[in-house]
Amino acid sequence: MTRAFIFPGQGSQTVGMGRELGEAFASAREVFDEVNEALGQNLTRLMWEGPQEDLTLTENAQPAIMAVSLAVMRVLESEGGVRLADKAAFVAGHSLGEYSALAAAGAFALSDAARLLKIRGQAMQRAVPVGAGAMAALLGLDYDAAAEVAAEAAQGEVCTAANDNGGGQVVVSGARAAVERAIEIAKTKGAKRSMLLPVSAPFHCALMQPAADEMAEALASVELKTPVVPLVANVTASRVADPATIRQLLVEQVTGMVRWRESVLYMEAQGVTRFVEIGAGKALSGMVKRIAKEPEILAVGTPADVEAILKTL
Numbered sequence: 001m002t003r004a005f006i007f008p009g010q011g012s013q014t015v016g017m018g019r020e021l022g023e024a025f026a027s028a029r030e031v032f033d034e035v036n037e038a039l040g041q042n043l044t045r046l047m048w049e050g051p052q053e054d055l056t057l058t059e060n061a062q063p064a065i066m067a068v069s070l071a072v073m074r075v076l077e078s079e080g081g082v083r084l085a086d087k088a089a090f091v092a093g094h095s096l097g098e099y100s101a102l103a104a105a106g107a108f109a110l111s112d113a114a115r116l117l118k119i120r121g122q123a124m125q126r127a128v129p130v131g132a133g134a135m136a137a138l139l140g141l142d143y144d145a146a147a148e149v150a151a152e153a154a155q156g157e158v159c160t161a162a163n164d165n166g167g168g169q170v171v172v173s174g175a176r177a178a179v180e181r182a183i184e185i186a187k188t189k190g191a192k193r194s195m196l197l198p199v200s201a202p203f204h205c206a207l208m209q210p211a212a213d214e215m216a217e218a219l220a221s222v223e224l225k226t227p228v229v230p231l232v233a234n235v236t237a238s239r240v241a242d243p244a245t246i247r248q249l250l251v252e253q254v255t256g257m258v259r260w261r262e263s264v265l266y267m268e269a270q271g272v273t274r275f276v277e278i279g280a281g282k283a284l285s286g287m288v289k290r291i292a293k294e295p296e297i298l299a300v301g302t303p304a305d306v307e308a309i310l311k312t313l
Contacts, residue, residue: 003087003274004232004267006288007069007101009094009258010199012281013061015050017301018068022048024303027078028071031110035067038111039118043067058200059121062096063114069100069279070110072300080310085228087313088276090239090267092232094284095163095204095258096120098250104278105227107246112222119218123211124201124254133202134179135162138170140192143261146170149189153182162204166261167290171197173205204257212254219247237262239270264291276300276309 021028022044032044046055047064055061076082084091084105093101096117103113138146143164150159150172159182162173172182179196186194202208224247230239233249237259240246264275264287275292277284277299285297300309 004090004272005088007093007097009097017280019048027074031071035114038114062117062121066100073104107227123214127211134176135173135197138186163258164261173202216251234258
């Protein structure tokens with residue numbers, strides 16, 4: 001099997017996401033209805049009508065992005081008889097996308113994934129007062145150079161590499177003053193561009209420990225089954241299928257770095273040449289193009305995309 005299904009993370013949310021799917025396919029509407037019911041919230045209306053600033057709130061964006069990914073999977077199954085176990089060697093997701101990947105692979109119930117992501121978003125927002133933390137993208141530096149910049153900028157505060165997205169794109173996260181120092185230091189180290197990201201909390205760094213503690217408690221109460229295909233985990237950039245290990249890695253992921261570049265390279269080394277991005281946007285497709293040698297990439301988020309991919313699966 002040379003195919004991996006990959007699932008996007010935060011930043012992929014846009015008003016209108018999933019609407020065409022919901023209008024075209026009853027199976028997609030069922031997913032959105034199930035997520036709404038699990039959350040006790042009309043998330044679908046927010047996804048389709050906005051406003052964008054409310055959709056972008058972490059506690060809404062996380063379950064919304066997952067909902068679109070799982071709606072796509074449900075449509076592929078209902079319209080094309082696609083079974084993940086027959087079509088993919090691995091699943092992987094970027095940050096919250098791991099929950100989407102695991103739900104798609106049958107490790108989580110959809111309703112549990114929605115509730116966990118709502119809790120995760122709220123916990124991440126609570127962990128650090130608004131304005132106290134920040135994240136910045138350092139463009140044009142490889143991981144080692146970016147990690148050195150973060151270490152130099154820390155000066156006793158938290159500042160670490162949070163996302164290694166490949167292609168010279170590394171995101172650093174931590175205390176706001178330290179991240180701002182990192183932006184200035186990066187300019188002297190050859191970065192093409194360095195900029196603060198429009199996020200409300202410093203994800204994937206040690207400041208998120210209170211959120212990790214909350215997620216440990218939330219995950220302990222949820223049934224987690226063996227996924228039908230292995231997950232390539234953010235924290236280890238290698239395959240995992242044992243439910244207890246997955247549970248622990250999801251806790252560690254809150255404070256740990258998203259090792260996306262290494263994850264793609266791992267899948268490529270295992271023979272994967274085709275990457276199928278499931279859900280809103282095409283952010284991961286762009287990352288994979290910058291990392292893998294000659295990948296075949298398909299992004300599936302609309303009815304037209306579904307029609308196209310069913311001809312190739």
